[in-house]
Amino acid sequence: LxxxxxxxxxxxxxxxxxxxxxxxxxxxxxxELTVSCPASxxxxxxxxxxNLAVQLRCGARRLVLNGGGHGQTEYELPENFGNGxxxxxxxxxxxxxxxxxxxxxxxxxxxxxxxxxTLVGNPKLLLSGGITIGSPADSVPSARADIHEFWVADSVxxxxxxxxxxxxxxxxxxxxxxPAVKEVLIAPEKDSxxxxxxxxxxxxxxxxxxxxVWTQFIFxxxxxxxxxxxxxxxxxxxxxxAMGEGVxxxxxxxxxxxxxxxxxxxxxxxxIRVHVSDGKGGVTYADAAVLVRKIGDVGPRRAPCCxxxxxxxxxxxxxxxxxxxxxxxxxxxxxxxxxxxxxxxLGEDMEAERLxxxxxxxxxxxxxxxxxxxxxxxxxxxxxxxxxxxxxxAAAKANSLGHNKQLALVPLAFPWANDTTQxxxxxxxxxxxxxxxxxxxxxxxxxxxxxxxxxxxTEHMIEHAGKALIVSxxxxxxxxxxxxxxxxxxxAAAVFLIWRxxxxxxxxxxxxHILSLLCFSGFFDHIQQAFIQASYGRLSLAPPIVLPEVLxxxxxxxxxxxxxxxxxxxxxxxREGVLPWAYLALSPTAYHRRPPFGAxxxxxxxxxxxxxxxxxxxxxxxxxxxxxxxxxxxxxxxxDESTRAPADPLGPGGPVKDGYSDRLDVMACCRGAAxxx
Amino acid sequence: xxxxxxxxxxxxxxxxxxxxxxxxxxxxxxxxxLPVHYFPFDIAGDYGLYHRTMAGWLSGKERxxxxxxxxxxxxxxxxxPKRLVMWPFDRxxxxxRLMSVAIKRLAGEVLLLGFRSASHWQEAGAPGAETWxxxxxxxxxxxxxxxxxxxxxxxxxxxxxxLLDFNALKxxxxxxxxxxxxxxxx
Numbered sequence: 001l002x003x004x005x006x007x008x009x010x011x012x013x014x015x016x017x018x019x020x021x022x023x024x025x026x027x028x029x030x031x032e033l034t035v036s037c038p039a040s041x042x043x044x045x046x047x048x049x050x051n052l053a054v055q056l057r058c059g060a061r062r063l064v065l066n067g068g069g070h071g072q073t074e075y076e077l078p079e080n081f082g083n084g085x086x087x088x089x090x091x092x093x094x095x096x097x098x099x100x101x102x103x104x105x106x107x108x109x110x111x112x113x114x115x116x117x118t119l120v121g122n123p124k125l126l127l128s129g130g131i132t133i134g135s136p137a138d139s140v141p142s143a144r145a146d147i148h149e150f151w152v153a154d155s156v157x158x159x160x161x162x163x164x165x166x167x168x169x170x171x172x173x174x175x176x177x178x179p180a181v182k183e184v185l186i187a188p189e190k191d192s193x194x195x196x197x198x199x200x201x202x203x204x205x206x207x208x209x210x211x212x213v214w215t216q217f218i219f220x221x222x223x224x225x226x227x228x229x230x231x232x233x234x235x236x237x238x239x240x241x242a243m244g245e246g247v248x249x250x251x252x253x254x255x256x257x258x259x260x261x262x263x264x265x266x267x268x269x270x271x272i273r274v275h276v277s278d279g280k281g282g283v284t285y286a287d288a289a290v291l292v293r294k295i296g297d298v299g300p301r302r303a304p305c306c307x308x309x310x311x312x313x314x315x316x317x318x319x320x321x322x323x324x325x326x327x328x329x330x331x332x333x334x335x336x337x338x339x340x341x342x343x344x345x346l347g348e349d350m351e352a353e354r355l356x357x358x359x360x361x362x363x364x365x366x367x368x369x370x371x372x373x374x375x376x377x378x379x380x381x382x383x384x385x386x387x388x389x390x391x392x393x394a395a396a397k398a399n400s401l402g403h404n405k406q407l408a409l410v411p412l413a414f415p416w417a418n419d420t421t422q423x424x425x426x427x428x429x430x431x432x433x434x435x436x437x438x439x440x441x442x443x444x445x446x447x448x449x450x451x452x453x454x455x456x457x458t459e460h461m462i463e464h465a466g467k468a469l470i471v472s473x474x475x476x477x478x479x480x481x482x483x484x485x486x487x488x489x490x491x492a493a494a495v496f497l498i499w500r501x502x503x504x505x506x507x508x509x510x511x512x513h514i515l516s517l518l519c520f521s522g523f524f525d526h527i528q529q530a531f532i533q534a535s536y537g538r539l540s541l542a543p544p545i546v547l548p549e550v551l552x553x554x555x556x557x558x559x560x561x562x563x564x565x566x567x568x569x570x571x572x573x574x575r576e577g578v579l580p581w582a583y584l585a586l587s588p589t590a591y592h593r594r595p596p597f598g599a600x601x602x603x604x605x606x607x608x609x610x611x612x613x614x615x616x617x618x619x620x621x622x623x624x625x626x627x628x629x630x631x632x633x634x635x636x637x638x639x640d641e642s643t644r645a646p647a648d649p650l651g652p653g654g655p656v657k658d659g660y661s662d663r664l665d666v667m668a669c670c671r672g673a674a675x676x677x
Numbered sequence: 678x679x680x681x682x683x684x685x686x687x688x689x690x691x692x693x694x695x696x697x698x699x700x701x702x703x704x705x706x707x708x709x710x711l712p713v714h715y716f717p718f719d720i721a722g723d724y725g726l727y728h729r730t731m732a733g734w735l736s737g738k739e740r741x742x743x744x745x746x747x748x749x750x751x752x753x754x755x756x757x758p759k760r761l762v763m764w765p766f767d768r769x770x771x772x773x774r775l776m777s778v779a780i781k782r783l784a785g786e787v788l789l790l791g792f793r794s795a796s797h798w799q800e801a802g803a804p805g806a807e808t809w810x811x812x813x814x815x816x817x818x819x820x821x822x823x824x825x826x827x828x829x830x831x832x833x834x835x836x837x838x839x840l841l842d843f844n845a846l847k848x849x850x851x852x853x854x855x856x857x858x859x860x861x862x863x
Contacts (some may be wrong), residue, residue, distance in 0.1 A: 007742070377742040381730065381823070382779035387832040391733020400732035535734045623833040631728045 005376035005384035009535055012134035012142055013373045015152075020277040022128045022214050024094075024154035027123035029054075030169060031089040032149035037082025044143040046089075047150070048136050050129035051119060055092060056143050058082060063099060065091075065120070067249060071113030075099045075106035086148065088165075090157050093120040103161030120246050123154070138395050154280075178205040178282030179256070183272060186288055191302075195324045202259040203239065203274040204243065210254045211278035215239030217260035218273045220361040223404050223542050230581040232404035232542055234361070235262060239274070264292040265543075266525065267324065269306045271359040275369065282597055285365050291355065297326035301347065306357035310529035320354050320377045355530050360537035361403060390630060398581075399604045400629045402537075404542040405581035407625075409462075410569040411549040411614065412587035413438050413452020424589040425449035426614045432457040453586040453614035458546045462524045526618050527625070534666045539629075545580065547572055554592070562600060564593045565610045582606035582628045586616055601627035619668070626667045634665035726777060727821050733842035735791075735795045786823030792819075 021027075029047070037058040046054045055064040056077075066072040073436035081087055090100040097120050099106040120126065133150060134142030151157075151169050158165060175302050185202040186193075193199055207213055215238065226437055256276075264270060269291050277283045281285030297303050303326060320334035327345065335345040356526065367403065381387045390396035415438055417423040425440055427433040427449040436450035436457065450457075550572040558564045569585035589612045601609025601624040607623035730734050777791040827834050 186835060291759075378740070381789070382742055382781040385784060385830065386779075386781060386787050387731070387823070387835050389731050391731060396731055400734065461729075534729075535732070536739075538734050539732075631732070631733060 004056045005380060007375045007377045009376040009378055010134065010142075013137075013371050015131045015133070015371050016369060017128055017130040018214070018216065018275055019276050019283050019369060020131070020152055020279075021123070021154040022277065023155060024123040024127065025151075026095060026155050027093040027126065028151075028152040028153045028155060028157040029089075029091045029093075030149065030153060030165065030351035031147060031158045032084050032086060032141075032166070033089060033145045033147045034084060035082040035143060035145040036084070037077070037143075038490075041144070042141055044141045045132075045135035046131045046143045046145070047091055049126050049131055050136075052126060053135075053140075055140075056082075062109065063101075065097075065099075066114065067113075067116040067332075070115040070119045073097075073112045073116055076109055077101065077106070078104060089160060090159055090165075092156055093126060094123045094303060095121070095143050095156070097121075098159070100159035102210035103159060105159050115253035125423060132227055133552050136394060137395050143187065144471065173281060174210075176278065176282050177208040177279045178284055179205055179211070179213050179276045179278050181205040181274060181284055181286035184272075184286050184288040184292055185314060191291060191293070192220050192443075193264075193290055193294060194295050194297070194410075196263055196295070197264065197292075198261050198263045199272075199290060199292075200259060200261045201259060201272050201274070203276065204255070204257050205276060205284075206255045207282075208254060209278065211280060211282075213256050213258070214277045214279055215256075215258040216275040217262075218275070218362075219262050220269075220271050220273070220403070221268075221358045221540065222262055222264065222427075227404070227542075228578075230406050230408070230579055231398060231402040232406065234403050239332070241348055264290075265324075267292050267294045267297075267303075268356045268358045271362040273365070283369050285369060287362065287365075287655055289359055293355070294322070294324055294326035303350070303355050304351040305355050307351070307354040308357050310356070310526050321350075325421055326353070328422055329583065340668040353361055354442060356525075358532065360532060361539070361540055366538060373485070395632075396604070401538050402581075403540045405539065406578075407541045407544040408547060408573060408578050408583040408608075409458050409544050410547045410572055410583055410585045411455055412569060412585055413454065413549045413551050413588055414588065415452060415551050416554045417451035417590075420449065423451040424591070424612070425451050426453065426588050428457075428615045430459055432615075450614065451588060452551075453588065455546050457614055458586060460543060462546070523616065523618070523621070527621050530618065530666065531625075535608075541581075545578055547576055547578065550585075552587075553591070553632050554590070556593070561593050561595050562610070564590075566597065566602075566606070569610070570607075580608070582625055584616065585610045585620060586614050587612060588614065599624050601625075602632045603627055623667055631667050721841040725825070726789050726819055730777060730779075730789065735777050740779065742779045742781075787823045789823070790819070791821075 026490065027433065031046075033046075037056055039059045040059040041056070043055060043057050046056060048054065050077070051067060051070070053064075053066045053068075055066050056062075057064060057074075058077075061077045061079075061081075063075045063077050064072055065075075078101055087102045087222075088100075091096075092098045092100075097112065097117065110438060131152065153169060153172075155172075156663065157169070172450050181203050183204045185204065187202075188197065201217055203217075205213075216235045219235040219237070224232050224235050229327075237260040239260055257273070258276075262327040269289055272288050272290060273285055274288075275283065275285050286289065291305055320331040322328055322331050325331075332342060332345050336342065336373075377383060379388055379392045391400045414423050417425075417438075418440070420440055420442060425442070427442075432454070433439055433448050433450040435456050436448075437451065438450045438452035438454070439448045440451055442449055524541070524544055529663060531539050531541060550568050552564070556564050556567075558567055565585055565587055569583060573580070573583055587607070587610060590592055594613065595613075599609065599611040599613075599620045606628070608628055611620045611624060613620060728733075730740065777789065779792070780788045782788055823835050825834055825838050
């Protein structure tokens, strides 16, 4: 038995349901294993389904079938089981429950709860969540055993010690031939799919044995309909089949055709994968990529495919781009107002319009269809005695892994404020504040601002960037002297105009506010793409849920200034029945309860954070969501006032810390350059 | 300035013995593998390969943990030296493999070696040049160092991380030293 923390020591292995029998009437598990089961060993799990665990209680010499709420039943283990010899274990669930070790049927201890018998008598239900070899949870250890053979059979495996049982299983499996996908057809045709269009996918193939096949179509990045849980995963549709009906693939009697339909609400390159199983262990898959264009992207210069980064080259920042429409008239008008000629707007090969490649969201097919093994090495940074990796533990991996994680945005408002000295009254170049129910007139007649973030404004931020910019920018053109007195985001628009005429000026004046111009395709798309890139496709967000604005009283029993903002946001989520993976509360600062930071998060256990901006910049949003994942800051160390390497790295001239500055890091992802703070 | 509550004890601690050891180790590596003028002093802390690994974003076939026998060269007595290749993830030949190698040097010391390659918006070019219209592919090797602060077996017992970053932050041919005082290496 392996005692080291190596790649050979498996903590758990999981086998996907898709590869298991889909409609079994009988069900047996056959194992050949060498178990270490001394009396001192803890209770441990040999293997489990989501609703049933086969456990060892070595001290009591018991094998237990634990069905949780369905009850449990125990069997007496033979004396020599677990002393280092190779044993066979057969657990037959259906049609009747029986446990056999090395040819001997085990004695039942106590009784068998009826609910448990009902559970084990339903093989389809048992197998519907796949199988874990070892313990699926961190709280109970896996049994310590070398497992030489593990078979799942849709038959009754006899209780016998001779080798014929294994031979029979091997022979049965060897006779089965897997299905094959010959072709995946996409309609509409290539390069003619636009946002919102129904996309029909058809997989054509055959099963050489003529088995009925089970197909799944996975649309990576698409949200399953009606999902409201913290993690929704990708849209997975069961295929509708026509076995041998009008399909000519080799022997037409063994051919199949399956299809599914979905539409894409956002542009980009997406991957659709079809899984095919014959229900006897034979599986295959095929991939098809579709390019979904913005509405109106019909030529002659179409948006190029594809970019893998959310960051566009600097010179194109701020160019009006619509998130679902290609160069609509409103965008051309905006461009004209900003100084771009129509010729440029129509002719330029725009980096900012390049379609994002979401296909990285598709994992290696082996991760979905094969036995997935978690070794001790996988769970530790560098083997025994080194830090464990939270992302590889059953308890903590939901913090950092998963697709379509729910994000909730909670706008906070202070309706009692009647003076701009009470609250950091907010405005934005989109002009959103003009329609805010919490708007106030700024002193000196310089427009209005809002003492609260609003649901409508937050939704505007998610989807749009560009049109309203022009209103504000044009306004500034006429009143250049107002730059200095304006708020953060209004200044951004003004600075943008300066940049058009003087690059150098922009470098030193505009860098502070360039962030708000980064939202070339909307707040959500941008942070979504940044997380997808940084995680190599292992983390993605669902389109955010925006709550109605939450009104905060001036006086609050909360002594903690952070809770003054966080508390009402959390209560609102609870009240609305929204349990997101992460929340971001967007709020002006109330000066009588001024937090020491512009944004903050209490880490994974807090479930989110607060950003003191109604229109959160990408940097702030990414940073606080990074804390929600569990990340620390992206500090950089640099030489202190020197251009020569010191003799002693820690001596004079050695490195000093520069906070929040590793621009390759998600935690400082969008600060850009030029010492942006 | 954006900032947050201090979340994890020990985070953001000053440079100390861990950095010193890391610098020593990497300088040794550089002496063997890199020209002198690539002396790296773009040292990042807190996050990078370490956090990506902790998050599970590098898993399975993208990581390799060398156990003691490989590190000591005992595995390759017959086949010769072990050669490890870290492919960039955005190239088809990488197949997602070997982006990161973890080496446990001693019971309380770990080195993380990684390769990363990503398109990244940034200004590029020589200092002073107006070359804004560019996006570089940022790539290179990084090495992070961890040391155990105490005898506990918890994650919190580890700290003093540092990162020596060989990445080309700006341009294809970075210089290891800052061009002007107080600046970053280019």
